[in-house]
Amino acid sequence: MGRVDGSTSGQLRQRLRPGAVIAAQGLLIALLSLTTHVALFVLSVVSLALIPAFGVGFALFPAVTALVRLVTGLHRRLAGWGGVELASPYPPVPADAQFGTWRRFRWVVTDPATWRDLAWLLPGAVTGGVCLAAFAVPLYGLEGLLGLPVVLHAAGVWYGYGPFWPVGSLDQALLCFPLGALVLAGGLAAGRWLIWLHVTFAGFFLPPTRTAELALRVRQLTVTRAETVDAQAAELRRIERDLHDGAQARLVALSMSIGLAEQLVQRDPEAVRRLLAEAREVSGQALAELRGLVRGIHPPVLAERGLDGAVRALALAVPLPVEVTVDLPGRPPAPVESAAYFAVAEGLANVAKHSGATRAWIRLRHADGRLAMVVGDDGRGGADPAAAGGLAGVGRRLAAFDGTMVVSSPPGGPTVVSMELPCELSSPRTSPSSGTG
Structure with missing residues (x-):
């Protein structure tokens, strides 16, 4: 019986955890939208109006635009919480486009993303403000589920749970438990939809246009x-x-x-x-x-045994246990295979030289037209991919094939280097995964 209760409690926690993320996302979106959008829209209109009158708008409008882009950048990050990636549409600032110069003003007003951002501010304030319900409604339901009306009733404090539910007796207070559960469940379901609606609406304005995407x-x-x-x-x-x-x-x-x-x-x-x-x-x-x-x-082992065998050979040469998991139903093209091999080799070299780790792991998997590689260790962390060195070279090597590299290495570890290369496989075969220690 105790096991059933523990399992049920664990399932409830697993359901509430993404619900808490949705509620936090809704609160942040609402606060950002309600506190900045209208003010920035008014500042933008005023700065534009001041151009023919006093000329100060030439310097003021680019400054306001910089604030608008900061806010829209935060919205793009919040959208990423929900799994929707909105790329930044802004071209790099020219070297001679300093604030207060005609060059800067012309660069801002000729960028289509400037006017798309301004067009989104007021509608985004409305949809963003509605996202407050994604936080307020679940919080309101949680109050009833946790028994706050019962506590306040016992303390002799009048409490109205809901616009039509005054708590005037113990029976009414106890009924707040099932009502709170219903409000919490409905609020989480509606909150997810409200955030999706806001992010989808933002997706019409904030991403780059097709022309901007091609230019980028x-x-x-x-x-x-x-x-x-x-x-x-x-x-x-x-x-x-x-x-x-x-x-x-x-x-x-x-x-x-x-x-x-x-x-x-x-x-x-x-x-x-x-x-x-x-x-x-x-x-x-x-x-x-x-x-x-x-x-x-070009290592002979790579040509003879493929990426799977070559990576396992690399793992055997490292003076600590390395777990290798490979799921490759075929072989990548030779240049991509070579780039992947040297990327993994550099990752393992860093593990052996700098990490102080007791174990490491390698994951290779191909899915959706991309070769995903992960090299991780339980060492001290602190790896810096921006510093000149092996990881920077790996990033350049992967970029030549339109690949990406993301390094997560907080102080104290662990260090996880995630790399991806777009490619298709050939020569299908079956290769079981195993560990190498």
Whole structure:
């Protein structure tokens, strides 16, 4: 019997938890809408009106627009709580577009997103204010469910639970329990719908237009192309440097040893044997360096065993337990596979060098046309993807394939690096998941 009660209590908590998120989201949307929208709309109209009169609007309107964009940015974040992503539509600010200049004013007024934001302020205030019900109604139902009317009645305080439900007796106070449960359930259901309505309405104004999306996409591709070209040039310089300082120097030494052996072959056979032994050792070192260089370009294990086997081989080389889970019904294209391999390799290298972790895990999965990779550890955290280093290089490598990387590494851990690459798989096969420790 106790187990049933505990299970029921757990299910209730699981249902109330998303309900609390909905209520909090509704409260924040309502507060943001009711406190800022009307004021910002009035300020925008006044600043525009001051342009022909005194000219101060040239400086005031861009400043008000910056505040409007701050508020709409907060609305986009709140929409993300509900799983609706609204991308920012604003182009980057030109370097010479300082506040108070004609360049800044012209940049603001020629941006279609400026007028879409202003057109949304008043309607958004209405739909955002209605979202207050997503917080108030469940809170009102929770009062009855928790027995607040009963407590107030016992204390001799008159309490009206509902506009038509004055609590004048104990029976009326006790009836607030089922009434509160109904109000709470109805409020949570209605709150979800109200927030959806507000976010959907905002989706007509706040995201970028099709033209703006294409312009943003072109800028993004321009940046990633430049980064890819720089990364390729740096990689070529690294290969050239490794060849010059490593294998080439050893091959020169090998050639000199063989030439000296040719001169001594008749006079000092014992010295020739020593020179040939040294030459054999140098040739082995040169071969090992060449193999290491080849592995850095495209590891043979990746070509032979695919991404699944190559990642498991990486996990075995890490000096701590690594759990590997792979769900790949095929193989990605070779360039994508190579980028994924080196991204996971860099993540594991950071785990081994900097994390102080006791265990790590790797998750690889392909779904909806995207290869998702997760490298995590239970270490000290504090990884910074913005700092110049391995993670920054991984981000540039993935961006070349339109991929993304998100790092979650709070102080004290854990560190979770989530990466995605858009791709399709070929050569379907069945590969069970397993752990590698």
